[in-house]
Amino acid sequence: MVARDRALDLSEVAELGAPSRTVDLLDRWQESLPVLETLAASTQGWVPLGGLQVHSPVEPRQIFQAGANYRTHVIEIAAAQHDGSDGRTVEQVRADAAARLDGRGRQPPFVFQGLPSAICGAFDDVVLPYDGTQPDWELELAAVIGRLARRVTPDEALGVVAGWTIVNDLTLRERVFGANGGRMGADWVSAKNSPTFLPTGPVLVPRAAVPDPGDLQITLRLNAQVMQDQSTKDMLVDVARILAHCSSVATLLPGDLVLTGSPAGNGLAHGRLLREGDVMDAQITGLGAQRNRCVREERPAPR
Known part of the structure; x- marks a missing residue:
């Protein structure tokens, strides 16, 4: 403790x-x-x-990850990925993305699963895969489950939370829709689960110490430059509804992590992705801070 x-x-x-x-x-x-x-x-x-030495405060059996859950982030990513081939301007792309988000908060969240083997500590080195080309950061508020939960309602959902922690949900952008993703949908397993791609912690803060998860500031600096700095107020689907949805799909177990999405300011939108030697400093109101240095994975010797 x-x-x-x-x-x-x-x-x-x-x-x-x-x-x-x-x-x-x-x-x-x-x-x-x-x-x-x-x-x-x-x-x-x-x-x-x-x-x-500070390790991850939890060893979850299951990790649930909410994607595309911040309004400004979704609009930013749509603009960053637009190649102009459809004749729209960037301003039109932003306006169209914003229009599609109307009513999104009343719909189920988009959730996928991660692998516990990707977790590392809040001050460990992040290893950039030698064959990855677009490593990106995604700082997120994560709920830590405190009791068995199945089919809880949004009104009940926060009651299954033991506490909160910080998770940086790193992504290889080129793998999300690359290879099989182009034909069969997004490949979140390849994009999200490289070893050390989930820096977690430094601590688990009990739920009572964070009275309103819907009003926390999420801030990430890359080499001391602010890249993400936004409130959880910008979530499209709030924390309680994410938790309720996850419990309607699966049984939540004590120690599980439920990530709630990342705000605007990812590297893809800035046109600046992670490189060897970069240092990420990350914090969320009341939950402490992380510092992770990026190192490059050594390419294995040819056989």
Whole structure:
């Protein structure tokens, strides 16, 4: 457990069942939370956080990712991908995209699944695949599930959340509609799941500490230059409806991550994608901050 600049080892706390992983706490979240609150006020056993390596705060069994869920982001991407072949101006493309979004908030969200093997820590290096050409960032608010949930309503949905964390949902843009994607739809598995493409954390912040997930600022800087800086107010489908939708499709398990989409300001829209040596600094109101340096994957030697 982290409080300010201190950390407390929970693995020998009998009241918590001596957990070895965060999911052990999340499996008994309602019973664990009062114990954690008591421990947060204690003075014994704490060590300086600065001497520890920070890993992802969760090891989810399932990852649900909402796409195209910020109004300005959708309009930006439509403009960035327009090649002019249909005779429309960029302004017309933006206007057409905005018109298509009318009423989108009343429709189900667009959600796909990610792989837990893509997760890394909030301060780990991000490895850019040697055969990737368009690596991009997508900073997102993520909900961490705190109890088994199936077919919850939007009014009930926030009640299944244990807490919130930061996830940078990196993407190889060229793979979304490349190769098989051109014929069979978007290839989110290839585009989204390279190792280290989901920097997560640094912490899981309990739900009560973030009273309104619909009013948080999401900010990402690339080499100290602001690229994303927008409020979660710009979501097309709010967090509760995303969670309810996911629970209508599958059973949500304690520790699962539900990503809620990325705001405007991705690299594709800026015309500046990730390169070796880049540093991403990312933060969301009340959830801490990430710093990830980009390194290039070594090309394997020919066989």
